[in-house]
Amino acid sequence: MTATRDMLDALSVRIEPGVTFGHPDPREVMIEPPVLIRPGIYDIDFIGAFTFMGGRQTELRHISMVGRFCSIAYNIMAGVEEHPYDFLSPSPMFQGAFDWRQADRFRAENRDILDHAAHIWWQRRDAQFHRIRIGSDVWIGEGALIRRGVTIGDGAVIAARALVNKDVPPYAIVGGTPARILRYRFEPAVVAALLELTWWNYGLSALDGVDMSNVNQAIDRIATNIALGRAQIYETPLVRLDGSGEASMVRYDRDAGGFVEVDA
Ligand SMILES: CC(C)(COP(=O)(O)OP(=O)(O)OC[C@H]1O[C@@H](n2cnc3c(N)ncnc32)[C@H](O)[C@@H]1OP(=O)(O)O)[C@@H](O)C(=O)NCCC(=O)NCCS
Numbered sequence: 548m549t550a551t552r553d554m555l556d557a558l559s560v561r562i563e564p565g566v567t568f569g570h571p572d573p574r575e576v577m578i579e580p581p582v583l584i585r586p587g588i589y590d591i592d593f594i595g596a597f598t599f600m601g602g603r604q605t606e607l608r609h610i611s612m613v614g615r616f617c618s619i620a621y622n623i624m625a626g627v628e629e630h631p632y633d634f635l636s637p638s639p640m641f642q643g644a645f646d647w648r649q650a651d652r653f654r655a656e657n658r659d660i661l662d663h664a665a666h667i668w669w670q671r672r673d674a675q676f677h678r679i680r681i682g683s684d685v686w687i688g689e690g691a692l693i694r695r696g697v698t699i700g701d702g703a704v705i706a707a708r709a710l711v712n713k714d715v716p717p718y719a720i721v722g723g724t725p726a727r728i729l730r731y732r733f734e735p736a737v738v739a740a741l742l743e744l745t746w747w748n749y750g751l752s753a754l755d756g757v758d759m760s761n762v763n764q765a766i767d768r769i770a771t772n773i774a775l776g777r778a779q780i781y782e783t784p785l786v787r788l789d790g791s792g793e794a795s796m797v798r799y800d801r802d803a804g805g806f807v808e809v810d811a
Contacts, residue, residue: 554811555794560786566601570608573790577797577806580783585621595683596750596781609676609695614683615747615781620707625693626679631668642668682717683747702732702741717742733762740766749773750781784809 555562558580565586568576576589579596587605594600595615600607602621609626613619630637640650642665654661677696681687685699688707699705703715706722706729715721718738720729731738741762746753746769753772757765772778784796787806797806 551794551811554796555786557811558786563601568788568792569790570606575790576788578786578788579615580786587621590626592678595747596783597747609678611678611680613681614685614701615750616684617681618686619681620687620689620691622690623687623693624691626676626695627692629672629675629695631671634664634668641665683745701745701747702738704732737762737766744769744773748780749778752781753778 559582560578560580561583563583563585566584567588568574568590570588570590574590574592576591577593578584579594581596582594583599584594585599585601585605586603587601587607589601589605589610590608591610591613593612595613595617597615598613598617598619600613600617600619600623604622604624606627607613607619607623607625628639630639631642634641639645640647641661643661675695679693679696680698682699682701682703684702685705686703687693687699687705688709690708691705691711692709693699693705693711697711698714699711700715700717700719702718704720705711705715705726706720708724709722709726710724711721711726713726715726716728718732718741720732721727722729733741744753744766749772753769755772755777757768759765769778784798785806787795787797789795796809796811798809799805800807
């Protein structure tokens, strides 16, 4: 069944005007409710629950997943295109971009040799453009640039204006150009306990009674909630937006080995 705008509202899947998914080519996206997606250009396969992102000049591309409880600010660029700077010129006009009339004769008379170079570039580019992976409980500050293929670990913080060109370990705070580890959010034993708990897998149910301002108390309480069965793994049907923007609700069916549509 096709989801309606009312259904998205009821699920708190809030997609503001000015959102483009699947740029430049149409592409399916799976969204786990609830989320808030502000204006921007997105190419993301999966967006986890309780995450918000976007606004202003956001362009988040070539991303396989954004986990749960992520806070992704505005003006962030990820997985954006790169140019062949080791060719004579990095200009994309030599790979067939732009239809400038002044280049018509040049293009026509040099088609084969231009196609040859463009082929080499696209092969290399496709081999290099691994998809970015962003874990859960990640905070990305304003204006960060995240390069193709990077993995950002659970709990990491990316400082404003960072240029992230290497994987970021869980719970690291990174900043600068290129980004370096400034410090970790918590001491190693606390980080290890949090990575063991992976509290975000339980949605909010592990967080009952948790004092957010006291991480040690929080760890104890989450562990108790899990041990006593008060916390359940958060599982909810996903909203699937196909390349044309049509929405449907789906869940993963192990027997079918894929997603099946469910009623709203
Ligand atoms: C990363 C951040 C959270 C760190 O905040 P903080 O813990 O208060 O940091 P401090 O001011 O104590 O600085 C700690 C160190 O990190 C450095 N640092 C802080 N922000 C940095 C940045 N954006 N880039 C590079 N280095 C940075 C500081 O210079 C300092 O280095 P030093 O110890 O060598 O002097 C913060 O600087 C930031 O970038 N916030 C993002 C805000 C934002 O984008 N909001 C948008 C709306 S969500």
